[in-house]
Amino acid sequence: MPEYAALDLETTGLDPARDRVIEIGAVAFTSDRVTSTLERLVDPGRPVPDTVLRLTGIKQDELRGATNPDAALHLLADFLRGRQPVGHGARLDVEFLEAAGLWDPSQEILDTLDLARILLPAALSHSLPLLSTEMGISQPRPHRALDDADATRQLLLRLREEAVALDEGLKESMLALVAPYPWPVAQFFADALTASNPNPGPDTAVSVEPARRGKAADPPPDDPTAVAGLLGPEGPLANLLPGYEHRESQMQMLLAVAQIQARGGTLVVEAGTGTGKSLAYLVPSIARSVRHRERVVVSTNTHTLQEQLMNKDLPALREWLPWDFKAVLLKGRSNYVSLRRWRRYLAEPCRDAEDLMFKLKVLIWLHTTESGDRSELRLHGREEVFWNRVASDPMDCVGVHCTREDCYVHRARAEAETADVVVVNHSLLLADAEVGGGLLPEYDHLVIDEAHHLEDAATRGLRQEVDGPGLLALLERLGHGLLGALQRQPHLGASDDAFGDAVPQAIAAAERVRELFRVADEWVAARLGEAERREESVRITPGLREEKGWGAIRQSAENTTTALTALDMRRTRESARWK
Ligand code: SF4
Structure with missing residues (x-):
């Protein structure tokens, strides 16, 4: 040293x-x-x-x-x-x-x-x-x-x-990683990882499942009133829940949830603070799921509520309820590391010490993580950028070639497929709905907590945004300079024709875009005052599509699409020739 x-x-x-x-x-x-x-x-x-x-x-x-x-x-x-x-x-x-x-x-x-x-x-x-x-x-x-x-x-x-004290196999990988670099962090690990370990431990990490107490053989009750009775003043949980207090509103909600899950349908509950609503839906959901093998998905808006469910309410219920059940948290795929992408990234030379430190951190983490979930890494600063290189990405996924053992996304989904209760967030729930299912396991009941945020989550998660001024600026740059500059670079191998046609196409597309946003702007202005336009938006309903002026927007949008498609086809053709 x-x-x-x-x-x-x-x-x-x-x-x-x-x-x-x-x-x-x-x-x-x-x-x-x-x-x-x-x-x-x-x-x-x-x-x-x-x-x-x-x-x-x-x-x-x-x-x-x-x-x-x-x-x-x-x-x-x-x-x-x-x-x-x-x-x-x-x-x-x-x-x-x-x-x-x-x-x-x-x-x-x-x-x-x-x-x-x-x-x-x-x-x-x-x-x-x-x-x-x-x-x-x-x-x-x-x-x-x-x-x-x-x-x-x-x-x-x-x-x-x-x-x-790190595992010897892991130390070898880390040593190979730091060896080429002169940075102090690399030198620190090069020194520490070659020092002799006074207390060598077992080579492989052993995960210990917490011991579970024996559970009663009787299945949960089927009758909604009996399910509600579990949390009643005479029920088994009354003596077990620390600080238990009988709350009539909680009992009403619990009974209503148990009833709707038994007969099917939709229930909307507005529960004030202090109702104890998470227990009021978790207890009947678990009872239903265990007795009838009907999976329940619980969707939340905030990370805080997910944490509360996964780290407090569900572990407590696992302890107190007289039956075993399995609850898992399932996140969107970008939360999980893709081992295939990670290996590719690991093989690349490090650009700087921060890049190296991120790789060291992930190497150590991968040695013990069971979930592959980024929240365990507590990423900060530039690590968020590095994470994008290794996160599971649908555009860079060869699912069929990766085994379940190899892939944390597969593993998380497989876990969810055997769970009684699956906790997700609104974004994942909506993404699943958008693609027609497949992101979540099949489920029988859905509980949407923090449902007042669902509309915002849908607006955020399912929208496609077109920035008119940005698109216009890009097309004008193409038509009035960039394409001409490319034309003057014969070594790129593009024909004169390619640019000769593309320049007027870009200019025409810019005109169409300008026209579309002008017409749309007038249409919105006719419905919202100047002050309102800063705060509010117009929701385009079927009724509004019937109104005067909508036809002009649609026609203009079709013209714009045609012009942009023509330009894009030209670009695709020329790019193929340059390869
Ligand atoms: S299946 Fe996709 S996400 Fe999973 S390891 Fe393979 S490439 Fe990565």
Whole structure:
């Protein structure tokens, strides 16, 4: 392990151009000892904001006459020389040194925040104080420079232990990944992954199913009143539910849900806050599903409600109800990693350290995840962009060539096909309806919770948007310049004819688009005032299609479609010739 130098600065604010350093701290160390420390209070030559004084516990008086900022930062720069700098969320510390002209641009800091996100993706927070508490790291004076630097030192060593303890097969894959790169994060893993592991564990991850208590052999009751009685004051759940209270509105809703599920039909319930509506639909749904093998889909709008159902209500009911049942959460496919896309992406060279860190994080995660669900990764910043490279994508899916074992999307759907209750969100429910089924397993009953959001979700999820001004600008660019420029590039191999025809086609299409949006604009203006148009929209109903003026819009839309299709056919033909 090389010699590291963990550093931390306390400052008057977050802007290196305006704010001043008030304290520096640094700890030099190797794997087994601290080799040197540095701590200085710094006189910023101005009053320090109260919030900073309160946060750090430093007193204004202590700073008067302390080391001057320039000298302090020079001391720190000298301390770092020849050592690998380390910080936690250290971008700002580096910026202060850069602003003082004391950061060697060839030097890169190793950030324990990045390492923690790679090695501990499930941690509730990756902030230094919370990680320190969680991992038992000593930090007697949080937000003092030397203490934070020392906590960073301890954290780095703990993270190194985490890396050393990884599965040997996984370590080999990670080593192959980091080997070509000079970045500090690659060097950290190259060192840690080749260190000897004092406590080698089993090579494969073992998942332990929580023990389930024995359940009664009797099936759930069939009679809706008896189902409602499960949650009644005399029912079995009354003694088991912590803080149980009899709520008449909850009982009414539960009975109504049980009745409608028994006889079929549609039920609309408006349940106020505090009704306990999730239990009022989950209890009869589970009873129905278990007794009659009829699957229930529960659709929610918000992630919060999904979490509540999956992490609180359903586990509690699994514990309290006298029958076993299976409930799963099914998400849209882009939430799941595609192993085929991942392998392709993994084989590509990393463009930068962030790319490498994302790959390391996913490699470690894939070793243990059972769901392949991105929510376990807690993605942030550019990781969202990287995720698009590995997420399951219907446009890049060779479903039949991938096995169930190989594909998390297949696995999630297979799980849903054997579940009694499947929890989804409105977007997936609507997408399934749009394509005529196939995204969700067959189901017998549907519960739409947070149904007041369904219309918005449908508008959001099922709409197709055409941006008139944007389309017009694109066509005008094509017709008045871009196609001409292409024509002047004979090495592209396109014939003169191709562009000779395409230019007037693009200009004609632009005219059609302009006309369509002019006619549509007038039609909307005749129905909404100027002020309303900023807030509202016109829903095109069958009745409105009968009204005067709609025929002109339709005719104009057909003309536009014809012009755009002609241009697109020309483009397709020419692209085929260029290949
Ligand atoms: S079936 Fe599609 S989503 Fe699944 S691994 Fe294969 S390519 Fe990826």
